[in-house]
Amino acid sequence: MATVELRRVTKHFGETVVVKSIDLIVEKGEFLTFLGPSGCGKTTTLRMIGGFELPSSGEILLGGKEVGALPPYQRDVNTVFQSYALFPHLTVAENVAYGLEQKRLPKGEIKQKVTDVLAMVQMDAFAPRKPRELSGGQQQRVAVARAIVNNPSVLLLDEPLGALDLKLRKEMQVELKQLQRRLGMTFIYVTHDQEEALTMSDRIAVMHGGKIEQIASPVEIYTRPRTRFVADFVGETNLLSGTVEGEGTAARLIVGGVRLPLSALASKSAPASASESERSAHLSIRPESVTVAADGEGVSSEGGPSLSGTVEETIFVGSTWKTIVRLEGGAKMVASEPPGSHGYLAPGLSVVVRWDAEHAVLLEE
Amino acid sequence: MKQRPAPDVLTPLLWAVAIAVFVFLYLPLLVVIIYSFNPDAVNSFPMRGVSLRWYRVMLADEALMHALGISVAIAIGGTTIGVLLGVPAALALARHEFPGKKLLERVVLLPLTLPGIVTGVAMMSLFPHLGVPLSLKAVLIGHGTFLIAITLTQVYARLKRLDPSIEEASADLGAPPLTTFFRIILPNIRSAVVGSALLSFTLSLDEIPVTFFLIAGDNTLPIEIWTMMRRGISPEVNAISTLIIALSIGLIVISSTLQGRGEGAGR
Amino acid sequence: MSALFSKLLRSPRRSLALLVLPPVLWLFFFLVLPYLSLFVQSLLASDELGNVVLRPTTDHYRDLFTRPLYRSTLIYTFEMAAIVTTLTVLLSVPLAYVIAFKVTRYKELVYTLIIVPLWVSYIVRAYAWKIILGRAGILNTFLVYVGVVDKPVEAFLYSQAAVVIGLVHIFTPFVLMPIYSAFEHIPRPLLEASKDLGAGRFTTFRRIVLPLALPGIIAGGTFAFVLTLGDFLAVMLLGGPDTLMISNVVQNLFGTSDDRPLGSAIGIVMLILVLLILEATARAERAFGGTSSGERRIGGVKT
Numbered sequence: 001m002a003t004v005e006l007r008r009v010t011k012h013f014g015e016t017v018v019v020k021s022i023d024l025i026v027e028k029g030e031f032l033t034f035l036g037p038s039g040c041g042k043t044t045t046l047r048m049i050g051g052f053e054l055p056s057s058g059e060i061l062l063g064g065k066e067v068g069a070l071p072p073y074q075r076d077v078n079t080v081f082q083s084y085a086l087f088p089h090l091t092v093a094e095n096v097a098y099g100l101e102q103k104r105l106p107k108g109e110i111k112q113k114v115t116d117v118l119a120m121v122q123m124d125a126f127a128p129r130k131p132r133e134l135s136g137g138q139q140q141r142v143a144v145a146r147a148i149v150n151n152p153s154v155l156l157l158d159e160p161l162g163a164l165d166l167k168l169r170k171e172m173q174v175e176l177k178q179l180q181r182r183l184g185m186t187f188i189y190v191t192h193d194q195e196e197a198l199t200m201s202d203r204i205a206v207m208h209g210g211k212i213e214q215i216a217s218p219v220e221i222y223t224r225p226r227t228r229f230v231a232d233f234v235g236e237t238n239l240l241s242g243t244v245e246g247e248g249t250a251a252r253l254i255v256g257g258v259r260l261p262l263s264a265l266a267s268k269s270a271p272a273s274a275s276e277s278e279r280s281a282h283l284s285i286r287p288e289s290v291t292v293a294a295d296g297e298g299v300s301s302e303g304g305p306s307l308s309g310t311v312e313e314t315i316f317v318g319s320t321w322k323t324i325v326r327l328e329g330g331a332k333m334v335a336s337e338p339p340g341s342h343g344y345l346a347p348g349l350s351v352v353v354r355w356d357a358e359h360a361v362l363l364e365e
Numbered sequence: 366m367k368q369r370p371a372p373d374v375l376t377p378l379l380w381a382v383a384i385a386v387f388v389f390l391y392l393p394l395l396v397v398i399i400y401s402f403n404p405d406a407v408n409s410f411p412m413r414g415v416s417l418r419w420y421r422v423m424l425a426d427e428a429l430m431h432a433l434g435i436s437v438a439i440a441i442g443g444t445t446i447g448v449l450l451g452v453p454a455a456l457a458l459a460r461h462e463f464p465g466k467k468l469l470e471r472v473v474l475l476p477l478t479l480p481g482i483v484t485g486v487a488m489m490s491l492f493p494h495l496g497v498p499l500s501l502k503a504v505l506i507g508h509g510t511f512l513i514a515i516t517l518t519q520v521y522a523r524l525k526r527l528d529p530s531i532e533e534a535s536a537d538l539g540a541p542p543l544t545t546f547f548r549i550i551l552p553n554i555r556s557a558v559v560g561s562a563l564l565s566f567t568l569s570l571d572e573i574p575v576t577f578f579l580i581a582g583d584n585t586l587p588i589e590i591w592t593m594m595r596r597g598i599s600p601e602v603n604a605i606s607t608l609i610i611a612l613s614i615g616l617i618v619i620s621s622t623l624q625g626r627g628e629g630a631g632r
Numbered sequence: 633m634s635a636l637f638s639k640l641l642r643s644p645r646r647s648l649a650l651l652v653l654p655p656v657l658w659l660f661f662f663l664v665l666p667y668l669s670l671f672v673q674s675l676l677a678s679d680e681l682g683n684v685v686l687r688p689t690t691d692h693y694r695d696l697f698t699r700p701l702y703r704s705t706l707i708y709t710f711e712m713a714a715i716v717t718t719l720t721v722l723l724s725v726p727l728a729y730v731i732a733f734k735v736t737r738y739k740e741l742v743y744t745l746i747i748v749p750l751w752v753s754y755i756v757r758a759y760a761w762k763i764i765l766g767r768a769g770i771l772n773t774f775l776v777y778v779g780v781v782d783k784p785v786e787a788f789l790y791s792q793a794a795v796v797i798g799l800v801h802i803f804t805p806f807v808l809m810p811i812y813s814a815f816e817h818i819p820r821p822l823l824e825a826s827k828d829l830g831a832g833r834f835t836t837f838r839r840i841v842l843p844l845a846l847p848g849i850i851a852g853g854t855f856a857f858v859l860t861l862g863d864f865l866a867v868m869l870l871g872g873p874d875t876l877m878i879s880n881v882v883q884n885l886f887g888t889s890d891d892r893p894l895g896s897a898i899g900i901v902m903l904i905l906v907l908l909i910l911e912a913t914a915r916a917e918r919a920f921g922g923t924s925s926g927e928r929r930i931g932g933v934k935t
Binding site: 375376379380382383386387389390391393394396397400407411450451453454456457461463469472473475476478479480481482483484486487488489490491492494495506507509510513517542567570571573574577578587590591594595602603606609610613614616617621 | 882907
């Protein structure tokens with residue numbers, strides 16, 4: 001039985017539809033992340049699972065039971081808030097004990113659990129302190145402890161690392177992931193930081209305009225994005241627009257007059273549209289899959305896709321050469337190659353851009 | 366090129382005026398206090414000696430003491446009404462949206478912005494039709510009504526500075542709304558509530574215009590003093606006035622100490 | 633079943649209703665209805681015997697503005713308000729300025745000292761002037777004692793001057809508070825910049841401090857004006873037979889003269905007047921840069 005299920009869940013505020021009919025199943029023990037830009041509906045969806053917003057329509061099921069109308073205090077769900085929301089007038093220990101007190105557990109048991117969970121997040125020494133005496137990172141840990149000590153079936157995390165500095169964030173990402181694995185608890189995480197999502201998640205649900213555009217593992221999201229938005233939002237990518245001609249192994253993408261061979265997968269999934277002869281499509285190629293060589297040099301690919309252009313800019317970023325090439329059609333492509341692949345390519349140089357067709361993804365829209 | 370500094374006539378002059386105004390504000394009060402110890406019945410200059418005579422008279426004045434008791438009772442009652450109605454109203458305004466919000470804010474403040482006499486005659490005209498004849502009950506209701514605004518404004522301001530997520534966190538952790546109110550909201554607005562209560566108490570004790578039109582037989586303290594003044598000058602009034610001055614200063618000290626400490630940060 | 637019940641209960645509307653209904657109901661019956669009834673009462677006629685008759689009329693409003701007695705009282709009240717406002721502002725500005733700019737240590741303490749008189753009962757402060765200005769009062773006995781006059785001066789108390797002095801004394805702390813606040817919020821770097829550019833102290837005051845403090849001064853002046861309009865106690869304690877203000881007339885009409893409809897009409901006119909004045913000055917304050925939050929940037933410096 002799924003831990004969390006959303007069926008056609010929709011939310012509108014007045015005239016604006018913020019969440020458009022979302023279907024989702026979250027499995028037990030999974031680390032699922034809602035990833036998207038601000039305004040995409042990810043936080044609203046999370047809040048509906050938590051009970052802080054009522055869905056306008058659709059059903060939300062926790063452990064198989066419909067809970068859409070239940071208030072937060074009657075759901076077996078706990079939340080780590082973006083602002084931590086620690087109770088300022090209570091100590092760290094009292095904060096953590098709060099949820100357990102609502103369950104009317106015996107005092108001795110509460111005390112033990114509080115001590116244990118604070119040790120788990122390395123905050124046991126701070127038990128008698130007040131939140132205002134703690135740093136951001138420390139408050140964040142207490143917020144996590146306060147939530148997980150109640151052993152909810154689902155833990156919701158609303159951009160919990162947003163206020164931390166970069167180094168601390170990266171540390172906390174690892175810690176949270178390890179914690180989740182250790183506890184085997186289902187985590188639903190919200191962030192706009194795609195690197196964070198890629199680092200921590202078992203699955204990522206990329207959201208845009210109130211809809212889930214793709215939900216898959218991080219590897220899948222990165223290497224096989226389904227839509228232009230996903231390809232562009234997660235990591236850097238090159239987008240080539242063209243029309244598809246032919247079918248099957250003979251299918252070609254025509255970009256700026258050049259016929260490009262497609263991968264086996266792409267050929268199969270080439271879009272069918274009204275007019276047979278002209279089908280517009282987009283190709284996504286990650287910069288690390290692209291190579292640049294001066295005209296005339298480099299391995300002549302056996303029919304692999306390639307385009308000609310001139311170098312606009314070359315940047316050495318230490319671990320990679322980043323080359324921006326202006327194609328004949330006017331579009332730009334970015335290549336990201338290891339430092340040993342070639343020397344400095346001067347701007348204005350004529351070059352050929354190549355990639356392995358298997359690494360290029362044909363997008364749905 | 367900078368001007369050569371002119372001889373500093375301005376600053377001493379400024380200080381002189383400022384001190385003069387300060388004296389103007391305080392001297393009359395000091396006079397009242399000093400002359401409360403006047404052994405004579407007439408406020409003449411200079412004072413011939415010091416005496417506690419008028420304090421004794423004041424304490425023996427039954428009507429005055431009765432009025433004091435009534436004022437305190439009404440102040441406590443009015444403050445209670447103001448707080449009991451002001452806190453929920455502040456919560457509603459700070460955490461919810463509803464039509465007529467702005468109107469409510471304006472209406473609540475009316476008794477404070479309008480001259481007391483207008484509110485007084487308005488209440489006097491209607492209360493009997495509501496089954497509240499002119500009496501101490503009417504005074505109590507009248508005070509309670511304008512005191513709502515005192516608590517509402519202070520608690521509202523405090524709530525605005527408080528992170529609303531902590532209320533959601535409380536619900537998230539399993540607390541029903543009433544528990545959230547008593548365990549989370551109330552402790553964090555405590556100083557605002559106490560401060561408003563103190564201020565309300567003082568305002569009620571001192572209130573004259575609205576009370577003037579709502580009383581029937583029994584007098585509140587200011588009205589009783591007023592009546593004494595109308596009868597003529599008596600240093601007994603000096604004595605009770607001195608007591609009021611002392612009480613007021615005491616309440617200010619308590620109030621600013623409380624505000625100085627405040628609660629912990631809102632986050 | 634319990635899910636449905638919970639849904640009803642937890643609907644945000646329910647908890648809102650529980651919160652907002654008691655205060656709203658109370659205010660409706662004990663505040664809104666009274667003001668409304670005052671308005672209604674002002675439109676009722678009186679017959680020859682002075683009884684209230686259920687016949688609508690705007691006579692009372694007409695009387696207020698046409699009958700010489702009421703009109704002159706209204707004008708006199710406005711004069712008094714103007715005088716009191718001017719004096720309180722003139723007294724407050726130097727004192728506020730000195731505390732804000734010239735007092736370094738114990739500033740909080742000094743300011744609190746100024747505010748203390750505010751907390752002392754109105755009646756006590758008015759009484760103080762009674763015993764100072766009276767025929768047998770302290771001022772008179774002092775003047776006789778030092779030989780300035782032969783016998784006590786009658787004219788101090790129960791005069792327009794006494795009322796003015798009393799009101800100015802009572803209202804000055806009210807007026808001082810916003811002016812002081814305005815002075816405090818002027819960023820000091822602006823004054824230093826002004827001096828650096830060669831302006832003398834008075835010029836700095838005239839061209840920098842005063843304009844920036846204007847919203848506060850307007851606020852303070854408004855307090856004094858509105859408070860004077862509505863005051864009836866000072867006249868009763870310190871004034872004479874010819875110093876009646878409009879609020880005394882209202883008090884009379886609801887008391888011994890017993891003409892409630894006319895009194896109500898005057899009350900409603902006062903209500904509208906005060907609301908208009910408050911709206912006008914609020915706009916003036918905004919126009920001169922004041923904001924209700926009190927926080928703004930002046931010359932790039934956050935105040």
